[in-house]
Amino acid sequence: MSVPLSVLDLSPISEGSTARDALRNTLDLAQHTESWGYKRFWIAEHHFVATASSAPAVLIGLIAAATSSIRVGSAAVQVGHHTPASIVESFGTVDALYPGRIDLGLGRSGQRRAEALAAKKSAPPPETTRPTETREGVVIPPAFSPAGLLSSSRVAAAYSVLQQPGATAPDFAVVVDEIRSLLAGTYETADGVPLTAAPGTGADVDLWLFGSSGGQSAQLAGALGLPFVANYHVSPGTTIEAVESYRKAFRPSAAYPQPYLVVSADVVVADTDTEARRRASTFGQWVHSIRSGHGAVAYPNPDTATPLTAEQKHLVADRLDTQFVGAPDTVVERLSALQRLTAADELVITSVTHRHEDRLESHRLLARAWGLDGLRAD
Template identity: 40%
Template sequence: MVPLSVLDLAPIVEGSDAAQALRNTLDLAQHAERWGYRRYWLAEHHNMDGVACSATAVLVGHVAGGTRSIRVGSGGVMLPNHAPLVVAEQFGTLATLYPGRIDLGLGRAPGTDGLTARALRRHLASEHEDAFPQDVLELQAYLGDVQPRQPVRAIPGTGTHVPIWLLGSSLYSAQLAAYLGLPFAFASHFAPDMLEQALHVYRSNYRPSTDWPRPHAMVGVNVIAADTDDEAARLFTSLQQRFLGMQRGQRGPLPKPIDPGLMETLWDPREKAGVQRMLAATAVGAPDTVARQLAAILDRTAADELIVAGAVHDHAARLRSYELLATLP
């Protein structure tokens, strides 16, 4: 098995609240560290009832402070929402507090709806979206070595060389990551359509950099493991219900699991096909079943690393899922 990392959206589950979600995040991170996961990443989302990770840098610091060795980072910070200097100061501070443990994954999408993006003071005019490459370069400069007569510096931040990753679900970030010689993570855990094409673009156009002489591709997958296939299928219905809600433009806390057969009463054929398409990069079942499904994904993608999302309603079952996954050969 390739190295495994954790992607956490700090899910707020039906019947619970954000405070418990954040306690669960730290608990899962501490377990993931003991189980040998390489990274623990948190994703920026805003104005969503079902996730508690809006203040991503704050949560990264909380997790890093509650663990000892696992790398902690963003998967990702949505750069168009922020000034590059502010991000450099936040992650430069984190890297100063927790040297050698902080990653900075960057996305180009707002991570929210249009009205919330306006509330974040994000520029919405189309011409500003083209500033993403320049913002990445500016951020790299703030985190790199100070230059002679450099007028603006990130303090802390300068000289920390926080590793920057580009994240995406299309060809855009794949092309940019290749051009800049940066590692690339594809969000196939919810948007798998262009996965293999994006990886081909990234690898075939990669320009080696000092820090990354070879391309490094990380692939997002959903994994729900349990002691039996039937139990995993039941737990999986929470994620299926969430994605069904996305099809309908409805968001909310992560639903409780139901009998898998009842899913047929909730969706129509078009909705079912849409959910299945969005969840194509998913492994569900007992350990042997999950191992076979992940092997097929690795055969298709030749991923250097997998980052695993595991939306399970019950926290104990979520821990068990990640524990079982960590024991796969």
């Protein structure tokens, strides 16, 4: 039996459209994917770029209101931009109205940037680049270092606006501990004063950690017995390392006696391989806008976009090589290989195209080919 499929959405803004269009498209996609049998609908958090997912808790509440059964959550809240109390109160508010359907995913944003800046100052020797390899049908490219991107002036400017003056992101483990304590109703301040989040304490949310390497996020998720999401769609070169680190660190918890692993993938499906490649043909331009430090641009139109140069292609080669593009059977074969290699309990797909109709069709065709309950193949 195939593992469940879930959806990760960035609420992308396409060329010629608006944030309002993107948000309406996200609600429409959530309603359709619920009817097609997808298990979860997650929202990424991004700021000051051409996506409309900058306020995940607000958007999650709107999606929960527009749907009835699909789990809705964050992928992931960037904890460097929020306090543990604000996170718990926001998600507790949504859970109070839509109990038992909310996933609270957490990512290390601010701490990762601090580490990148420290690494840049220490000027470590360049890493040896290994060649791209294929393991059991899955492409494993060289690891991409985000240090240059995270230390760019544009990212620095965004962080300066997203944090209070003089604020620094605390250690991720400390944030996760405080969030767990607030949810459990056991939180006390440093001087012993108990505080209760209302709403928030006792909220029936599932806590998830997201990671792109075998570092702190994977290890912490394992040590706490939490579910973990390995971001193949962001950092395909380090996904296997992340998976192995999580499993090695795993200690059973009351909620998860066994590891629970989700792996992400970029997907575009169409009726034919040729048409799918056309619809995905500007993915490289979009990723390049991110990797070059300019931030995600409005998603380019395949009919008018300027082709990438050889230098630009080199910067995004790992993401192009690991995007799952093709007819339904083509994509199912590759996704199945990713699931087998990682032994993932669930896959979460993200699909970005210029036209919303193409994105809907991509999810519908995949649901049918994968055999989801809502759209089983004839």
